[in-house]
Amino acid sequence: MALTTEIAGFVQQVVTAMGLALTTTIEEGPDGTCVNLEGEDGGVLVRRGGEGLQALQHVVATTFRRQLGEDTRITVDCNGFRKDKDAELRQMARHMAEKAKTSGMPQEMGPLNPYERRIVHLAIAEDPGATSESIGDAVMKTVIISTK
Amino acid sequence: MSAPETAGGAGSPLRAVIETIVRALVDQPDAVTVTESVRRGVSVLELRTAPGDMGKIIGRQGRTATALRTLLAVTAERHGTRAQLDIKD
Numbered sequence: 001m002a003l004t005t006e007i008a009g010f011v012q013q014v015v016t017a018m019g020l021a022l023t024t025t026i027e028e029g030p031d032g033t034c035v036n037l038e039g040e041d042g043g044v045l046v047r048r049g050g051e052g053l054q055a056l057q058h059v060v061a062t063t064f065r066r067q068l069g070e071d072t073r074i075t076v077d078c079n080g081f082r083k084d085k086d087a088e089l090r091q092m093a094r095h096m097a098e099k100a101k102t103s104g105m106p107q108e109m110g111p112l113n114p115y116e117r118r119i120v121h122l123a124i125a126e127d128p129g130a131t132s133e134s135i136g137d138a139v140m141k142t143v144i145i146s147t148k
Numbered sequence: 149m150s151a152p153e154t155a156g157g158a159g160s161p162l163r164a165v166i167e168t169i170v171r172a173l174v175d176q177p178d179a180v181t182v183t184e185s186v187r188r189g190v191s192v193l194e195l196r197t198a199p200g201d202m203g204k205i206i207g208r209q210g211r212t213a214t215a216l217r218t219l220l221a222v223t224a225e226r227h228g229t230r231a232q233l234d235i236k237d
């Protein structure tokens with residue numbers, strides 16, 4: 001698809017302008033398109049909880065929102081940082097669901113950004129015994145995990 | 149205002165980052181200007197766009213402006229300096 005090539009080109013242009021030597025590859029997954037950045041210079045992007053990576057993803061999503069449409073998701077990863085973090089988040093969500101079931105008390109996670117909340121909600125949706133909802137009115141919200 | 153000390157020039161990575169991103173975000177990329185000066189050891193970048201593009205740069209709840217500042221800070225860190233972004237309206 002021409003658009004993903006254009007997106008990867010833009011990401012490459014931005015990181016090059018930042019003075020980072022990183023190579024860009026595209027991965028088409030079931031969950032949308034992922035732009036992967038690889039290289040030793042990735043450290044500055046994943047510092048402070050991946051602040052730079054999150055900012056880059058926001059800029060890419062905003063730039064291509066109109067062309068992408070609503071149901072196409074684009075993520076930007078660097079040296080597998082997001083992949084590892086997502087796996088951790090899923091594991092944490094499942095753990096909280098178990099805790100909610102054994103204690104009978106709703107469990108809180110967060111505050112989480114929209115991307116992170118989506119991962120938590122999807123992980124909880126796979127559990128027939130648990131349910132999740134977001135509370136708050138800012139970009140960052142807390143997710144409440146409770147038994148059904 | 150006194151003329152600030154100019155820095156960076158056309159090849160400045162700080163300017164390049166802001167220009168690359170902002171030109172992609174706006175409807176009128178030709179109207180985007182970024183000037184760079186140094187005040188007390190901090191690079192100050194002044195960003196101007198067409199009036200109608202200002203909202204795109206700021207974003208909902210200022211998220212895009214925050215993302216721009218984060219990427220600028222990462223770039224400055226990479227080059228061993230500090231930078232600040234002023235969005236001029």
